[in-house]
Amino acid sequence: MFRKGFISLVICLLLLVSFLSTAFSQEKVTLTLWCHVLILHKEGFEAVAQEFYKTHPNIEIKVEPQSDIATKWKAAIAARRAPDMFTPRAEDMLEAVLTKSIEPLPEDVLSVKDLKSKFWPEYYLQAPFDKAYAVGIPDPPGDAGLVVNVDLLKKAGLPIPAQFKSMTELLRYAQKLTKKDDKGNLIQAGLSCREYNNQVFLWDFIGEQGGHFYNNETGLFDYSIPEAKKALQFFYDLHYKYGVDSIKLPDTYNALSQGVAAMGFMWGEYVEFAKRVYPNMNFSFVLKPSFVEGRMPIFSHVDTWNLAVWSGSPHKKEAFEFMKFLATPKAQEIFMKINPGMPPLIELSKPRYFADPKQKYLAAFLKFLPKMTFWGPFGNDSIIKDTLYRIMDGVEHNTMSIDEGLSEMTKKSNEALNTFRTKYPDAPKPVIKYPY
Amino acid sequence: MIKTKYFPIVVLLPIVCWYALFFIWPLINSIRIGFYEWNILDPSGSPFVGLSNYRELFRDDVFITSLINTLKFVFFRIIIGIPLGLAVALLILNLKLRNLYLGVIFSPYTCSVSAISILFIWLFQPTFGLINFLLKWIGLPPQGFLSASNQAIYVITAVDIWQSLGYTVVLYIAGLMEIPTEFLEAAQLDGANSWLIFRRITLPLLSNVTLFILVTTMIGAFQIFDRVAVMTSGGPGTSSYVLSYFIYRYAIFHMRLSYACAAAIIMFLIILIISIFQIRIFRRSWEY
Numbered sequence: 001m002f003r004k005g006f007i008s009l010v011i012c013l014l015l016l017v018s019f020l021s022t023a024f025s026q027e028k029v030t031l032t033l034w035c036h037v038l039i040l041h042k043e044g045f046e047a048v049a050q051e052f053y054k055t056h057p058n059i060e061i062k063v064e065p066q067s068d069i070a071t072k073w074k075a076a077i078a079a080r081r082a083p084d085m086f087t088p089r090a091e092d093m094l095e096a097v098l099t100k101s102i103e104p105l106p107e108d109v110l111s112v113k114d115l116k117s118k119f120w121p122e123y124y125l126q127a128p129f130d131k132a133y134a135v136g137i138p139d140p141p142g143d144a145g146l147v148v149n150v151d152l153l154k155k156a157g158l159p160i161p162a163q164f165k166s167m168t169e170l171l172r173y174a175q176k177l178t179k180k181d182d183k184g185n186l187i188q189a190g191l192s193c194r195e196y197n198n199q200v201f202l203w204d205f206i207g208e209q210g211g212h213f214y215n216n217e218t219g220l221f222d223y224s225i226p227e228a229k230k231a232l233q234f235f236y237d238l239h240y241k242y243g244v245d246s247i248k249l250p251d252t253y254n255a256l257s258q259g260v261a262a263m264g265f266m267w268g269e270y271v272e273f274a275k276r277v278y279p280n281m282n283f284s285f286v287l288k289p290s291f292v293e294g295r296m297p298i299f300s301h302v303d304t305w306n307l308a309v310w311s312g313s314p315h316k317k318e319a320f321e322f323m324k325f326l327a328t329p330k331a332q333e334i335f336m337k338i339n340p341g342m343p344p345l346i347e348l349s350k351p352r353y354f355a356d357p358k359q360k361y362l363a364a365f366l367k368f369l370p371k372m373t374f375w376g377p378f379g380n381d382s383i384i385k386d387t388l389y390r391i392m393d394g395v396e397h398n399t400m401s402i403d404e405g406l407s408e409m410t411k412k413s414n415e416a417l418n419t420f421r422t423k424y425p426d427a428p429k430p431v432i433k434y435p436y
Numbered sequence: 437m438i439k440t441k442y443f444p445i446v447v448l449l450p451i452v453c454w455y456a457l458f459f460i461w462p463l464i465n466s467i468r469i470g471f472y473e474w475n476i477l478d479p480s481g482s483p484f485v486g487l488s489n490y491r492e493l494f495r496d497d498v499f500i501t502s503l504i505n506t507l508k509f510v511f512f513r514i515i516i517g518i519p520l521g522l523a524v525a526l527l528i529l530n531l532k533l534r535n536l537y538l539g540v541i542f543s544p545y546t547c548s549v550s551a552i553s554i555l556f557i558w559l560f561q562p563t564f565g566l567i568n569f570l571l572k573w574i575g576l577p578p579q580g581f582l583s584a585s586n587q588a589i590y591v592i593t594a595v596d597i598w599q600s601l602g603y604t605v606v607l608y609i610a611g612l613m614e615i616p617t618e619f620l621e622a623a624q625l626d627g628a629n630s631w632l633i634f635r636r637i638t639l640p641l642l643s644n645v646t647l648f649i650l651v652t653t654m655i656g657a658f659q660i661f662d663r664v665a666v667m668t669s670g671g672p673g674t675s676s677y678v679l680s681y682f683i684y685r686y687a688i689f690h691m692r693l694s695y696a697c698a699a700a701i702i703m704f705l706i707i708l709i710i711s712i713f714q715i716r717i718f719r720r721s722w723e724y
Binding site for chain 2: 187386396
């Protein structure tokens with residue numbers, strides 16, 4: 001009798017334990033995260049995911065870098081096969097919000113109050129509705145300055161400043177670094193200026209002269225202003241007046257990596273990226289000067305990288321948990337150690353975070369962070385920027401004159417705006433705060 | 437047991453379904469999408485715009501450039517590529533090591549278009565490239581090639597002709613070997629010279645092969661994309677844009693799917709008209 005009772009008790013206890021373990025064990029969820037194919041982004045997200053996993057063992061993040069990510073996430077959403085999280089760039093944020101492709105972040109994940117007070121303005125200016133939609137990742141603005149070949153500058157006896165004081169100094173360096181063969185053909189560019197972010201430099205140079213290329217009242221572009229002509233003329237003159245670049249040399253990215261350009265307008269993270277891909281090259285970074293001597297240069301982080309949650313994700317709750325962690329200083333610092341750049345969080349934008357040799361070259365930029373401008377979001381920003389780049393390229397190749405180029409810029413930019421507003425009649429128009 | 441009269445239907449049904457799914461349906465859909473300002477992220481919010489996309493295309497100088505470049509590319513691919521292929525085929529036809537020469541000539545055709553394109557980017561590099569080095573060596577001025585807006589499309593065409601030469605040569609070799617030697621011997625006995633034999637016997641008997649090469653080359657040339665994407669990305673500026681690249685940029689990069697569909701329909705109509713014209717003009721029936 002006693003034995004039967006004991007056996008029954010043991011069975012009941014075993015059943016109870018197995019029930020309790022089932023009740024409290026959490027189902028493991030795997031989230032897919034698409035990021036840009038840059039190795040630094042992949043490793044940055046993986047490091048953050050690893051740290052997140054320590055406190056959330058039931059949520060695994062699978063980081064999948066994608067080439068041409070801007071196209072891929074849109075195609076994936078159209079096919080209803082998007083990843084749980086992906087990185088839309090600033091130029092695509094407005095459209096992603098208007099089409100409800102990305103989910104607004106709940107207040108407990110990132111409140112609007114925190115977004116506006118703890119993050120730099122460019123992150124909430126990208127999607128001008130009073131909600132938080134994405135969390136930014138450390139990244140330097142594409143118009144911050146120039147990547148320089150340290151060895152070529154040393155060979156020329158030129159010190160490497162933290163920032164060029166003026167365009168005159170920049171041109172002096174460029175001319176000293178330029179090399180020609182015995183027939184006068186350029187074989188080493190002193191300053192390569194054919195990079196995809198050049199249109200943002202163009203906007204900055206126009207703005208620094210006090211030119212307003214986008215009219216806030218009419219909501220249209222106008223490049224017929226004299227400041228625009230002067231800015232575009234500068235890029236043209238780099239080839240044909242100062243002779244520091246040539247259309248016969250490769251574009252800036254290739255020219256720097258092939259050692260045929262001593263300096264180039266280039267995104268800052270190229271320095272860290274080049275250490276992995278071109279370990280024999282030695283690069284550093286110098287902030288750009290203002291187009292107008294004596295004025296503070298304009299910087300605009302129009303090319304931020306942001307992480308957002310797909311509105312169709314079946315694991316939104318878990319994705320928000322990760323987003324909440326990514327928005328913390330701890331996660332941002334982990335990311336920054338791998339992908340040096342300007343942190344989205346104001347708290348991390350202090351000199352002590354830039355003492356690390358990896359980050360040091362960006363320290364000079366810190367004082368400009370509170371004064372940054374944001375060009376956009378205009379709507380169809382990617383089309384506008386691509387169009388401007390091609391027209392600048394065309395002017396540099398003499399397929400059109402400067403005046404024709406400016407006229408084309410106005411026409412094509414406004415056509416792109418019109419197309420966007422036809423698709424989205426309720427889209428808000430940006431209000432640009434010009435510093436000058 | 438399938439009845440004999442239904443057997444052809446059953447056998448043809450899968451391919452017809454495949455054709456309908458992957459060709460007819462996308463064609464109909466492309467025509468439809470061309471009349472909207474299609475929003476890939478929110479198709480329900482796509483306004484109907486009628487012929488607006490088509491009107492905009494013909495006012496778009498980039499589209500006009502793409503169309504002209506494509507026509508230039510097709511023209512030179514045919515005018516140079518086909519006669520050159522025939523000439524090389526005639527040259528090697530009766531050689532002892534014909535098969536070896538054929539293998540060498542055909543081998544570029546088997547290589548990846550991207551790999552060959554990257555190779556030629558280096559060869560045509562204006563400052564350090566081998567081609568300009570050779571030009572300078574023989575006393576000619578160096579050229580801009582891919583960095584010159586008035587040369588880029590011709591350089592791309594030349595590379596394409598070079599890489600696809602093997603395709604034309606192989607087909608012509610096969611065609612030439614089909615010509616009965618009795619015809620050629622009889623013509624020689626009658627006193628015909630080589631040029632007359634070529635013009636009156638060889639060329640007409642190659643008409644079917646020529647028509648095949650002409651149509652396939654024309655269709656392939658109209659679809660040129662990968663070489664432009666790798667060698668110039670449509671640059672400098674937009675000077676080497678071609679129709680397929682234009683469609684890609686607008687459909688995929690700019691996400692203006694309806695605009696790209698309208699351009700694709702125009703391209704389809706052009707190819708259709710030219711193909712019908714070619715087949716009518718060049719169709720012959722010769723019997724041995």
